[in-house]
Amino acid sequence: MARPLLLLAALAIAAPDEPTVLLTDDEIELAREFSPLESPPPDPTNRVADDPAAARLGRAFFFDPRFSRSGTISCATCHDPARGFSDGRRIAKGEAHHARHTQSLWNVAYNRWFFWDGRKDSLWSQALQPLEDHREHGTTRLEVVHAVAADEGYARAYEDVFGPLPPLDDEARFPPAGRPMPEEPRHPHHVAWTGMADEDRDAVTRTFVNLGKAIAAFERTLVTRRAPFDVFVEGLATGDEEKLRAIPPAAQRGFSLFVGEGRCILCHDGPNFTDREFHANRVPTGEGVDPGRALGVLRLLDDPFNLRSPHADDGGELGRTKLSLPRPKWHLPGEFKTPSLRNVATSPPYMHEGQMETLQEVVEFYSTLEGAVPPGPHTEKLLRPLGLDARGKADLVAFLESLTEETIPDALRGPPPTPDLPRDGR
Amino acid sequence: MHFRSPSRTPATVVVVSLLLVSCRSEDPVAPAAGARAHPVDPIPAPAPEPAPPPTVVDATAGTPTPAAVEPPTPPAEATPEHGGWTVGASDDGRFEVAWRATGGAVPRNEPFEMEVLVRRGGDPVEGATVKVRGWMPDHGHGMVREPLVREVGGGRYHVEGMLLHMRGEWDLLIDVTKDGVADTARSALEL
Numbered sequence: 001m002a003r004p005l006l007l008l009a010a011l012a013i014a015a016p017d018e019p020t021v022l023l024t025d026d027e028i029e030l031a032r033e034f035s036p037l038e039s040p041p042p043d044p045t046n047r048v049a050d051d052p053a054a055a056r057l058g059r060a061f062f063f064d065p066r067f068s069r070s071g072t073i074s075c076a077t078c079h080d081p082a083r084g085f086s087d088g089r090r091i092a093k094g095e096a097h098h099a100r101h102t103q104s105l106w107n108v109a110y111n112r113w114f115f116w117d118g119r120k121d122s123l124w125s126q127a128l129q130p131l132e133d134h135r136e137h138g139t140t141r142l143e144v145v146h147a148v149a150a151d152e153g154y155a156r157a158y159e160d161v162f163g164p165l166p167p168l169d170d171e172a173r174f175p176p177a178g179r180p181m182p183e184e185p186r187h188p189h190h191v192a193w194t195g196m197a198d199e200d201r202d203a204v205t206r207t208f209v210n211l212g213k214a215i216a217a218f219e220r221t222l223v224t225r226r227a228p229f230d231v232f233v234e235g236l237a238t239g240d241e242e243k244l245r246a247i248p249p250a251a252q253r254g255f256s257l258f259v260g261e262g263r264c265i266l267c268h269d270g271p272n273f274t275d276r277e278f279h280a281n282r283v284p285t286g287e288g289v290d291p292g293r294a295l296g297v298l299r300l301l302d303d304p305f306n307l308r309s310p311h312a313d314d315g316g317e318l319g320r321t322k323l324s325l326p327r328p329k330w331h332l333p334g335e336f337k338t339p340s341l342r343n344v345a346t347s348p349p350y351m352h353e354g355q356m357e358t359l360q361e362v363v364e365f366y367s368t369l370e371g372a373v374p375p376g377p378h379t380e381k382l383l384r385p386l387g388l389d390a391r392g393k394a395d396l397v398a399f400l401e402s403l404t405e406e407t408i409p410d411a412l413r414g415p416p417p418t419p420d421l422p423r424d425g426r
Numbered sequence: 427m428h429f430r431s432p433s434r435t436p437a438t439v440v441v442v443s444l445l446l447v448s449c450r451s452e453d454p455v456a457p458a459a460g461a462r463a464h465p466v467d468p469i470p471a472p473a474p475e476p477a478p479p480p481t482v483v484d485a486t487a488g489t490p491t492p493a494a495v496e497p498p499t500p501p502a503e504a505t506p507e508h509g510g511w512t513v514g515a516s517d518d519g520r521f522e523v524a525w526r527a528t529g530g531a532v533p534r535n536e537p538f539e540m541e542v543l544v545r546r547g548g549d550p551v552e553g554a555t556v557k558v559r560g561w562m563p564d565h566g567h568g569m570v571r572e573p574l575v576r577e578v579g580g581g582r583y584h585v586e587g588m589l590l591h592m593r594g595e596w597d598l599l600i601d602v603t604k605d606g607v608a609d610t611a612r613s614a615l616e617l
Contacts, residue, residue: 269534277570
């Protein structure tokens with residue numbers, strides 16, 4: 001309800017005799033640090049990261065609910081293109097309820113760490129975990145690779161990109177379902193898995209990982225880089241009046257707050273509006289304490305798919321430094337990854353438990369810190385109530401809304417006609 | 427606590443000393459304190475060139491100051507004007523420490539590597555335990571990583587995994603421990 005009023009206010013303020021650019025020279029310099037956003041960085045750990053055929057296979061997989069226990073959950077169930085590649089829910093729900101809010105996938109390829117707690121260090125290994133999480137897809141890697149092999153389109157698409165599938169029709173070697181579950185050694189899935197020959201297990205896991213790399217190739221295309229704010233920054237460089245009017249005066253004032261007394265810039269820094277790291281921002285939480293990054297970093301170091309594993313296509317080069325560096329002792333409970341703010345208005349609610357329904361609520365929280373959990377030893381010392389007035393809050397929201405790119409390419413909205421690339425004569 | 431506060435009290439120095447000494451990996455071939463172990467520097471040093479006296483960085487004041495205890499003897503090649511070295515004495519003047527980012531300027535929120543040169547009385551200090559930390563005094567926290575330090579000889583130490591992830595003021599702290607002597611060198615950075 002607030003948006004039409006805001007727009008009216010903005011129009012009223014933008015009187016003809018008022019300058020088009022309200023930013024100071026220093027703020028203009030800062031604006032140029034936030035735009036443009038370059039292409040996603042390469043991923044040397046995924047040899048098909050930028051392969052269109054892999055992205056097409058990954059896109060088909062992303063929207064296909066068959067890769068789940070009930071046959072009703074796909075990646076897009078929680079990462080819905082129409083909801084900013086999130087789900088609109090406070091807490092995620094796949095085959096069961098999760099503990100945290102679904103993050104948007106916009107610009108996920110720019111991330112340094114994955115999940116709220118950074119328990120994954122690559123996009124492709126992130127994509128694997130929900131498939132075997134009983135709260136999400138609730139399936140097993142054996143079921144996944146069998147389903148791919150059983151579908152002519154998927155099998156062809158897979159083999160075009162990655163080479164031959166394992167001989168999965170040999171039921172004696174490849175049971176219909178199974179995955180490693182060392183925490184439940186008597187579970188039928190674990191028993192089936194451990195009953196396989198080492199080389200067959202490796203072949204299945206390799207196929208499973210390849211599918212994660214195809215999903216990652218698709219997710220690398222979920223990029224938003226030209227919001228009205230970016231057009232405005234182009235106008236700052238060229239003086240183009242039309243571009244300078246791409247965002248309303250309220251959004252310009254909001255940017256001044258964002259980089260100034262609001263201090264939002266400290267964490268939401270750079271062209272993707274995130275420092276890609278973890279902070280304790282004291283948002284009210286539900287029952288219990290979510291360990292966040294403190295546990296995430298332990299899980300990362302113990303992850304069989306991390307960048308030190310043989311599944312990384314760069315021979316472990318990136319993992320050698322990336323994984324030797326994070327230390328659990330640097331993190332205490334309550335730290336979560338800073339999300340990007342690009343397209344943020346398209347994916348409410350907000351925060352790691354979806355605690356805040358609207359951007360107005362988010363700004364209100366930072367303005368008052370009402371309900372904040374007590375500060376811990378690693379809480380940002382700079383986190384103090386901003387004490388914004390009504391106009392300041394509205395201006396900040398207007399700025400956040402100016403980061404929304406309005407159109408989603410059709411290729412991102414649903415699956416391709418077939419998992420594999422069209423062939424001549426088909 | 428994630429990091430020790432960059433306090434300069436003697437008590438802190440003692441604690442730092444004990445901690446670092448207890449953690450130090452022993453090097454059986456490490457030379458005695460003050461000994462010159464390598465007659466030839468394994469890393470070709472840049473040719474010395476005439477330059478103004480090097481700056482001693484004092485993180486507390488954020489401005490160049492004279493050394494507190496004894497004027498350090500900076501390595502000839504380690505001058506701010508040559509190769510971007512920052513030179514200073516450690517808190518108690520026990521070591522002369524010079525450092526530079528290998529890629530030039532220290533970047534904000536991008537990984538970078540460093541070279542650290544440790545000397546005492548002008549001689550390279552080999553076999554020391556060197557740790558590098560970043561601290562944001564205004565934020566009350568430091569880096570989110572623990573850099574890896576590898577000795578490369580001639581009093582030089584290579585540091586990888588540096589990441590100063592936020593905008594603002596940082597203190598770069600270089601802890602040096604050698605033969606039971608521990609001290610910390612500090613530089614203030616604005617990113």
